[in-house]
Amino acid sequence: MAKPFLKWAGGKTQLLNVIENALPERITRQNFTYIEPFVGSGAVLFWMLRNFPNLERAIINDINEDLINTYKVIANNHQELVSILKEFQNEYHHLVNNEERKKMYFYNKRELFNARNLNIVDQAALFIFLNRTCFNGLYRVNRNNQFNVPIGSYKKPTICDTENLKAVSEVLQRVELLCGDYQQTLKFTAENNFFYFDPPYKPLSNTSSFNAYAKDEFNDIEQIRLRDFCSHLDTLGHHWMLSNSDVKGKDPNDNFFDDLYTDFFISRVSAKRSINANASKRGKLNELLITNYATEQAMQTA
């Protein structure tokens, strides 16, 4: 049973049942192509692959090159990857009682990763190692694409989940992997397509760093460009669903998404966010689920 192999901000595991209830009916009845243009750790992708035998083809995309390379390595060289990760895990767990040497080990791996001069399998192993051992599993890079998250406080984190990597490798044989801007996914559509968009969320406060996944910020202009793309898909007859933060929940006068998606169906759902640097800010927040087809939830919200 393949599941996400990374911790990723905005992971959708807690929203799966809400997403399931809001799927377009046609999707669950016929063969279809699933397209996820902002895949991240792929919580929805793996769930879809598990639950829909009629999912004929899946196409995933992300702008993060290190992330998509890691998917590619799992798909094509997972055994080699596992053997490197096992070695990292043994070495790291050995240092459990030696904070200084553990730190040195982590920062040395981070430096190696940032040099970006190793082969794709080694880079993928370093990417997974850093994700499992860094502070809160965050992914943050500076303007020069240098990963800069400090060491986390996990004692013996799982760095190599052999069984899951094998399962992920198997299911990825059915998936096309793309790296770049989300708009390129349009070129890969077939007969019956379903798009699920989980873009970097609009921050709920100025200090919130939720959307710092890549070196380029996903600001309001980007949110508008995404809406334009969704409108275009709608005119072409494709089905889509999109998640975002409910800024109105924080400030009742903030109609940003209500105005932007006024031609579509908006539901407000409750979700628990687990990645937030500030523990007091973790907790229940509303999220938006927007679709270009009617759902029961959207009817209730309206």
Ligand SMILES: C[S@@+](CC[C@H](N)C(=O)[O-])C[C@H]1O[C@@H](n2cnc3c(N)ncnc32)[C@H](O)[C@@H]1O
């Ligand atoms: C909210 S996360 C997705 C979380 C994912 N659903 C999960 O379960 O982990 C948003 C993703 O969008 C990616 N991204 C940012 N800008 C992008 C762009 N212009 N095109 C494609 N992907 C982009 C980021 O790298 C990040 O992985």
